[in-house]
Amino acid sequence: MVLWVTAAGSGRAAELSHVWVDEFSEAERAMLVRWTEEAAAGVEALVGSFPMDVEVHYHRRDGAREPVPWANTRRGRVQGVHFHVDPGFPPSAFRRDWTAPHEFAHLVLPYVGRQHAWFAEGFASFMQYRVMTAMGVLSEEAAAARLRGRLARAARDYDYPDRPFTDAAARLRAQGRYPVMYWGGAAYFLQVDEALRSRGSDLIAVLRAYTACCRRSRARLEDLIAELDGLSGGSVFSAALTRFRSEPGFPAVPAAGEAAGRD
Numbered sequence: 710m711v712l713w714v715t716a717a718g719s720g721r722a723a724e725l726s727h728v729w730v731d732e733f734s735e736a737e738r739a740m741l742v743r744w745t746e747e748a749a750a751g752v753e754a755l756v757g758s759f760p761m762d763v764e765v766h767y768h769r770r771d772g773a774r775e776p777v778p779w780a781n782t783r784r785g786r787v788q789g790v791h792f793h794v795d796p797g798f799p800p801s802a803f804r805r806d807w808t809a810p811h812e813f814a815h816l817v818l819p820y821v822g823r824q825h826a827w828f829a830e831g832f833a834s835f836m837q838y839r840v841m842t843a844m845g846v847l848s849e850e851a852a853a854a855r856l857r858g859r860l861a862r863a864a865r866d867y868d869y870p871d872r873p874f875t876d877a878a879a880r881l882r883a884q885g886r887y888p889v890m891y892w893g894g895a896a897y898f899l900q901v902d903e904a905l906r907s908r909g910s911d912l913i914a915v916l917r918a919y920t921a922c923c924r925r926s927r928a929r930l931e932d933l934i935a936e937l938d939g940l941s942g943g944s945v946f947s948a949a950l951t952r953f954r955s956e957p958g959f960p961a962v963p964a965a966g967e968a969a970g971r972d
Contacts, residue, residue: 723759725749731769737796741767744800745792748809751844752836755913756817757920763816764789771795777808784820810840817916821930827878828930830887831894834859835902839913856895860962863892867959875954896960897949903963904945915941 727742745765753759764787770778776798783789790812794803803809814836821828838852847855866889869877874893881890902912918940928936930950937946953960 723762726762726764728764728766730766733767733769733796738767740800740803741792741794741796744803745790745809745813747804747844748840749813751810751840752813752817754843755836755839756916759788759816760920760924761788763787763813766791768793769796771797776802776806780808780812782812782815788816790816804844804846807837807841810844811837814840817920817924819924819926819928819933821928821933824879825930826882827875827890827894828897829894830891831897834891835895835898856899857962859888859892860896860899863889863896864959864962867893870958873954873957874960893960896962897953900949900952900960900963901945904949905941908943908945910941 725746727738727745729738733741749759749763764783766789768791770793773793773795775795777792777794779793781791783791790809792809792812811833814833815829817836818829818832835856838847838855841847842849842852866886867877869880874896878890878893881887881893898912905911905915915937919937922940923936934946934950938944
């Protein structure tokens with residue numbers, strides 16, 4: 710195992726440490742570092758610099774059908790991301806892949822517990838295409854189209870019409886129906902974003918404020934929601950959570966520009 714520590718970079722308060730769990734050539738390492746640092750910079754371009762150092766672990770998976778067949782975050786004293794990669798794919802394939810934007814987006818919010826996986830995965834799923842736009846990989850129109858396409862597919866596949874989404878989420882996870890859980894969770898953040906936009910703000914603005922003031926703290930979901938409500942000057946986040954816990958069926962997806970709920 711080999712450790713590299715890269716410079717903080719332009720405007721970055723934290724460092725990315727690169728941990729090579731398996732053997733990679735110097736050229737492969739350079740390519741993978743460029744890929745992950747670009748994705749991390751894409752997140753930071755949206756919400757501000759990470760206030761903590763991050764370890765990036767690389768595991769080799771030759772012969773995969775995609776550049777990143779698996780990845781996950783590790784929460785603890787040190788925040789980390791583990792990427793299982795096939796370096797045989799070209800750099801362009803890694804840039805087009807959503808995995809690194811998704812995993813680095815997870816680090817914007819604290820870990821809120823396994824029972825709230827729908828919230829954490831929904832957030833990272835909502836953010837991944839925004840990050841790819843910040844990276845210059847997707848246009849804003851393409852990012853919005855991909856998000857709404859994923860939401861529409863998840864809504865078609867949701868088969869708990871009598872259950873609130875938060876009740877169904879644990880069953881979806883147990884059944885391995887992760888896309889429905891992930892994108893149902895993403896609908897929460899779309900609702901919040903549209904509601905904030907109707908009030909002259911947006912989710913990204915609230916996240917920038919949160920990153921600057923509060924990200925180093927640990928939080929239960931309810932505490933995090935209260936912090937986000939406070940930063941937004943209303944109750945948009947808590948109102949959306951109440952809907953997710955009480956209204957049966959797949960979460961409503963507001964049309965572009967349509968406010969979701971009231972504070």
